[in-house]
Amino acid sequence: MRTKQSKANREARAAGKARQVRSSALGKLIIMLAVVAAIVFGVAIFFKVNTIEIQGNTVYSADQIIEASQIQQGDNLLTVNKALAVGNIKAALPYVEDVSxxxxxxDGIIIQVRESVVxxxxxxxxxxxxxxxxxxKALERIEPAAFNENPHINGLLISTPTEGEAVSSPTPTALAAALDVMKELDGxxxxxxIRVIDVEKEYDMSIWYDERYEIKLGGTDELAYKIRYLCSILDQLSEFQAxxxxxxxxxxxxxxxxxAA
Incomplete structure (x- = not known):
């Protein structure tokens, strides 16, 4: 009889310990869930976008860039989709070249832009x-009468472009030559x-610097070296020379x- 009672007691104690373990595990799980919920709640409450700062803009206003980004005050700061906002800005504002x-x-967002100023x-x-x-990149359409009033490219025709997208040309070698010149001059x-880039003859290109210098480049061979050489020459010339x-x-x-004569 005692044996049976002792066995029953052992089983009861074992069952009690099992319940305690389960209860302890459940309690820990509930605590973890409560902590996670508190963190999520804290993020939702405290990390909201309050200020949006725009840097580097000269063509577009801060309000235009903020509107294009589609980031709004009150958005969750930590879940803002930066890649989507960058794409939104570039799609809406063609003069913007780079965005970070x-x-x-x-509670802040900083949007840094680099715009085409030339x-x-x-x-x-x-x-x-x-x-x-x-x-x-095609920036905007203007009146043909304004062609000579702006810095312009002679000897190149482009196909009708889409604003904000890369241009193409029925004479791709002339386009490539013009882009190479701009790339090497940029920065x-x-x-x-530069007032004029002339690529009518790709082997005999020239550019006009202000109204002072006609610069004969020849072809695109060694173009990077030619531009570096040009920088050195201009440093040695007086601002009164032409x-x-x-x-x-x-x-x-x-x-x-x-x-000049």
Missing amino acids: IARSLP SFAVMTDTNACWLVGPSG TGLLEH GTIDLTQAAQKRATFQP
Whole structure:
């Protein structure tokens, strides 16, 4: 009888311990869920977008960029889709070349943009006129009569473009030559001074710097070196000088300057 009672007691104690273990595990799970819920609630309540700062903009206003991003005050700061916002800005604002978005805890968003501040007028094969940025992106359509009033590209026709997208041309080699010239000039401080890029003859290209210098580049061979050479030459010339700079033999480390008459 005692044996049976002892066995029953052992079983009862074992069952009690099992219940305690289950109860303890359930309690820990409930605590973990409560902590997670508190964190989620805290994120939702405290990490909301309150300020949106725009940096680097000169073409578009801060309000235009914020509206294009579709980020709004009150959005959850930690779940803002930065890639989507970047795409929204580039799609809506063609002058924007690059965008970066950063979170600034506890409640800020910083949007840094780089815009095309230089553009060149280019005629289309249907006699329309567009402004094109250094990257080859169509920025906006303008009146053909304004072609010569803007920095422009001679010897190139483009196909009718879509605003904000890369242009194409029935003469792709001429387009490639023009883009190469702009690419090498971009970032040197010279592009802002270029009035004309002439690619009518891709082997005999030239550019006009302000109203002072005609610069003969020849072909696109050694173009990066020619532009570096040009920077060095311009540093040595007086701001009162004008004339023709011939870089067609720059590969042989030869360049000539012919003063204007």
